[in-house]
Amino acid sequence: xxxxxxxxxxxxxxxxxxxxxxxxxxxxxxxxxxxxxxxxxxxxxxxxxxxxxxxxxxxxxxxxxxxxxxxxxxxxxxxxxxxxxxxxxxxxxxxxxxxxxxxxxxxxxxxxxxxxxxxxxxxxxxxxxxxxxxxxxxxxxxxxxxxxxxxxxxxxxxxxxxxxxxxxxxxxxxxxxxxxxxxxxxxxxxxxxxxxxxxxxxxxxxxxxxxxxxxxxxxx
Ligand code: B1M
Numbered sequence: 001x002x003x004x005x006x007x008x009x010x011x012x013x014x015x016x017x018x019x020x021x022x023x024x025x026x027x028x029x030x031x032x033x034x035x036x037x038x039x040x041x042x043x044x045x046x047x048x049x050x051x052x053x054x055x056x057x058x059x060x061x062x063x064x065x066x067x068x069x070x071x072x073x074x075x076x077x078x079x080x081x082x083x084x085x086x087x088x089x090x091x092x093x094x095x096x097x098x099x100x101x102x103x104x105x106x107x108x109x110x111x112x113x114x115x116x117x118x119x120x121x122x123x124x125x126x127x128x129x130x131x132x133x134x135x136x137x138x139x140x141x142x143x144x145x146x147x148x149x150x151x152x153x154x155x156x157x158x159x160x161x162x163x164x165x166x167x168x169x170x171x172x173x174x175x176x177x178x179x180x181x182x183x184x185x186x187x188x189x190x191x192x193x194x195x196x197x198x199x200x201x202x203x204x205x206x207x208x209x210x211x212x213x214x215x216x217x218x219x220x
Contacts, residue, residue: 008020016069017072046106067106078113091212094144097127099150114204115208135166145178148162151181162177178195
């Protein structure tokens with residue numbers, strides 16, 4: 001198992017999308033937990049790519065190729081994850097997207113997939129989503145929650161802008177705003193008045209479920 005996960009990680013480090021795709025396809029037929037293959041194999045690989053990039057060992061092409069390898073693997077793994085149907089009841093409706101100016105979508109898509117598999121009706125708005133669009137889509141879908149992902153320190157303020165615009169429009173109480181993404185934290189979420197912060201896709205499912213059950217989280 002560990003060896004298989006290492007191969008998944010290595011395929012991302014090598015930016016080898018074909019091998020990543022082949023390994024992901026192999027995982028589908030096997031006994032391996034799909035979420036573990038995603039998190040401890042492919043996601044672990046792309047985080048290592050990010051670290052090497054930060055240290056100046058990798059350059060932008062390696063970053064792009066690593067991301068492409070993960071996306072190719074997820075094109076097989078995410079439908080399988082979504083098909084697991086971890087819950088049959090509709091537990092709530094939400095819109096999710098990556099904030100304006102930010103095109104990172106791997107983590108956001110994973111969160112959306114896990115939420116869908118866990119019984120939430122989720123509308124994925126993609127990347128580079130403005131506060132106005134988050135709000136108009138949430139209103140149109142009669143959403144219970146808005147999930148805003150940010151991967152850059154420079155785009156995190158987009159999460160605050162969303163909450164501020166909700167307040168300006170007088171609909172702050174209508175939606176729970178949940179934030180996430182690598183540079184975010186519990187403190188950041190609290191400082192901007194978000195309902196909650198989740199570190200990963202599993203935590204996001206738990207958090208949103210708990211908030212919608214009215215069992216915890218900050219009041220808006
Ligand atoms: Co970029 N990038 N990138 N990048 N990139 C980071 C984020 C960076 C930390 C790399 C580094 O320096 N080590 C750095 C940001 C530094 C900072 O702001 N402090 C960075 C930079 C600088 C940039 C560019 C500016 C580079 C440039 O052009 N010079 C540029 C910006 C483009 C833009 O957005 N405008 C850029 C571009 C890119 C690529 C396009 C090449 C590619 C993205 C491809 C894509 O997404 N389609 C890319 C990648 C791959 C990364 C790293 C290496 C990996 C991101 C990722 O996919 N992680 C990243 C380094 C890192 O994060 N360690 C980096 C895997 C993913 C599953 O994790 O997204 O964290 P993550 O999601 C997790 C949790 O955070 C959480 O759950 C997910 C699942 O567990 N989560 C949520 C996420 N959203 C959530 C929402 C929730 C709840 C939980 O509720 C709503």
